[in-house]
Structure formats: C-alpha cells, structure tokens
Amino acid sequence: MKTRIHPVLIVLTVLTFLFLLGPLVVIIGSALSDTTYLTFPPQGLTLHWFANIFEISAFTRTMGTSFMLAVAGTTLSMLIGIPAAYAMARYRIELPAFLGNVFVLPILIPEIVLGFSLMKSLASGFGLPITLALLVGHALIVLPYTVRVVGASLNSFDFSIEEAAVSLGCPRIKAFFTVVLPNIRAGIIAGFILAFITSLNDVSISIFLTGPGVSTLPIQLLAHMEQFFDPTIASVSVLLMGVTVAVMAVVERTLGLTFLTK
Template sequence: MKTRIHPVLIFITVVTFLFLLGPLVVIIGASLSDTSYLTFPPQGLTLHWYSNIFEISAFTRTMGTSFMLAIGGTTLSMLIGIPAAYALARYRVELPSFLGNIFVLPILIPEIVLGFSLMKSLASGFGVPIIAALLVGHALIVLPYTVRVVGASLNSFDFSIEEAAVSLGCPRYKAFFTVVLPNIRAGIIAGFILAFITSLNDVSISIFLTGPGVSTLPIQLLAHMEQFFDPTIASVSVLLMGVTVAVMAVVERTLGLTFLTK
C-alpha cells in the first residue's frame, strides 16, 4: 500500500526547501554581479570579485590561519579523541557510565561562554599566546564530534578480532594500529572532516581570541561586513560553500550522509 502525502504538506515542504536554498543562490548570484554593491539578480557577469579576494591581504592571511587552525585543532582533538572513544567502546564495563557525558560538555556549555572563559583565563590570566589558546579552543569544540563519530564506528567493530590478534601474541599497541584503526577508517575520516568544517566556520570561540594580530576568516568576514558592502564578501562565501561541497562529498563516501540523521 502506498501512502499518500497530503498536498498541503508537499506544498509546505517545497516552500521550506526554497527557503533553505534560495538565500544561498542569492549569494552566488550577488558574487557574480558587475556592480560595486551587492545586488540580486546580478547585473552583468564578472569574476572580478573572486580575484579581488586575493587583493585583500586580510582575507588571504585569515584564510591561511583558519585552515591551519582547523587542521591543527582537529588533529589535536583526533589524537586524544580516538583513544577516548576507543576506551569508551572497548571498556564499557570497566569505565563509569557518566564518562561519555563528559565529552558532551563542550556542546552543553554555550560556546560563547567557553570563548569568554578561555580568553579570561588563558590569554589574559596566564599570558598564553592567542594562537595557542585558539588551537585549544577549537580542539575542545570539535572533540564531541570526533568522539561521537569515531565512537559510532567503534560500536559496530567486533573487538573479538582484536582479542584474537592479542591472544596470538600481537602486542596490544600493535593490534590497535594494525587491526582496530584500519577497521574504523571511515569513521575517522568522516569525523575529521566534520570537525574540520565546524572549526573552519567557528565564530563564538574565535571572536574572543582574535585581535589585530591574529584573526580567522569568519571573524574577518564579520568585520568586513560592518564596513563594506561589496560583492567580495559574497565571493568569499561562495568559496566557503565550495569547501562545504567537498566536505559533503567526503562524508557521503565514508559514512554516507544519512549518518547525519541518526
């Protein structure tokens, strides 16, 4: 029996998706406009605003910082998050059950509060360099993603394979690297890439830890928007959407995008 969907519901759904995608189409259109102000539909077509990104050193510099920060912060959170996810999945009996909740804390505590607290304690209180505080902050906010996505992979991993290797004389650390890691590769890649995009887009942590010296791309965009209203912001936005497309392609190939509905 085929379920019929009420036409009103279909109409609402169509409108919702137009609402979701329309504004992004507007940005793409505005980035191509041959005008010195943002407008849609574009008047005349030009790629000038894309080349203009690279004329503005504040954009190229912060783009570099953002990418390095996203890679560094994510790598840091992976290095400690994978072992934590492993411990939680492998030693479920030995560890107290609340331990998993601790890794949810960075989501539970409002990011902006965490950003403010890190600025107050680390950067201002202990004189930790801004870039180091940023790195730690980004590693913290992506930790829940890495632990959760890698954990999902580990939950479907059969640990008796690892036990078999150990009982045949393979040292534990070696069994981890040669048996466990290759089996959870999909989760690690997907976790890395989701954490990467989260860090790349972060505002609430970075806003407190950036200044005239060090800034990230989203913060630079915010600052630029308050002074200028030219299509360069739109073209930077389109570049960032390109990164999103790449991220989605990787997630689709590893865990599948439906993973995000779970």
C-alpha cells in the first residue's frame, strides 16, 4: 500500500524545482540574447556572446589555468588520498579511528579561513610561487572527496581476494594494481570527477592565492561581474554548466547519482 501524498506537498515540490532550475534557464536565455545587456526572455537569438568569450584573453587564459589546476590538484590529491583510503579500509585495527576525521578537516575548517592562512604562510611567508600555492591549496580542499569516495568503494571490497593473490606469491604492489585497483575503479573515477568539479568551481581558496598574472576562471568571473554586465558572463556560465552535465554523466555511469544521496 502506497501512502498518499498530500496535494499541497506536490505543489510545493513543483515550486521548489522551478525555483532550482528557473535561474539556470534565465542564464541560458540571457546568454543567447541578441542585446548588449542581460535580458530574459532573450530578444533575438545569437551565438555571438559565446564567440566573444574567446575574444577576451582574460577568460581563455584563466580557463586554461583552472582546467590544468583542477586536473593537477585532483591527481596530486588522488596519489596521496588513495593510499590513505586503502590503509584506512584495509588496516582498520592498526590505525586509530580519529584519522578519518583528520582527512575531513579541509571541509570542517571554513575554506575562507584556510585560504587566508595558506596565503599568509605560503605565498608571503615562504615565498612559494603562486601556481604552486594554488596547486597545494586545491589538492588539500579536494582531499576529503578523494579519501571518502574511494574509501566508500574500498569498504565494499573483499580484501580476502587480495590476500589470496598475495598468499599465492603475488607481490603486494602487483596485487594492489591488478586485484584491488580494477575493483575500485568506479570509486576512483567518481572521486576524481567530484574533486575536479570542486576544484574548478572553487572561490574561497583561490581568491587569496591568485595574484597579478595568475588567476582562475571563477575569480576572473567575479572580477568581470563587478565591472561589466554583458551577456559574455552568461555564456561562460553556460559553458560551465556544460562541464557540470559532463560530470553528472560520468558519475551516473560509475557510481550512479543516487550515490550522492547516501
């Protein structure tokens, strides 16, 4: 027997989803508008504003920086996070439980505080180059995602398979790469992609670590918005939404989007 849902709740749900998706539709509409100002519904349709993105070197440059930073930061975080997640899942008795909390500290400490503290000690304290400071900052804030998503995959992995390989004479390293890794592939891909989008969209860390010459796309967008108000920003936003769609497709194919409700 299915319980009936009160009609008022249905109406409320419809309104909620209109509220969630409406603003995004507004952005897409105003990106297509054939006017020099932002308006919705669009008046005339044009792709001019998309072409215009590539005329503004600040956008193309920061787009490249953001993309490379997200790939490099996530890769670094994976290389560090996967062994940690493996150790936490495999050696549950040997490691103290609080270690799990240590790895989520980067989301527990307010990001803006972390950004400020990193800027204070890295960029100005040690004179670390901006790009390197950004890389470390991004690897750090995505670490909780890599450790936890890969960890979720490892928790459902039966380590006795690995033990069987080792007891039959397979070296431990080889056993990890040929037995464990293929089994947690979905978790690694999903963790990578979630970390990637987090890094790509980051504001609070980057705002402190970007400087003259080096900036990321979200920071450039923020700066642009305060001076200009033309549909170019809307078209960049639409491109970023395209990245979101791609990310969702990958997560759906690996872990399934319902993973995010757990």
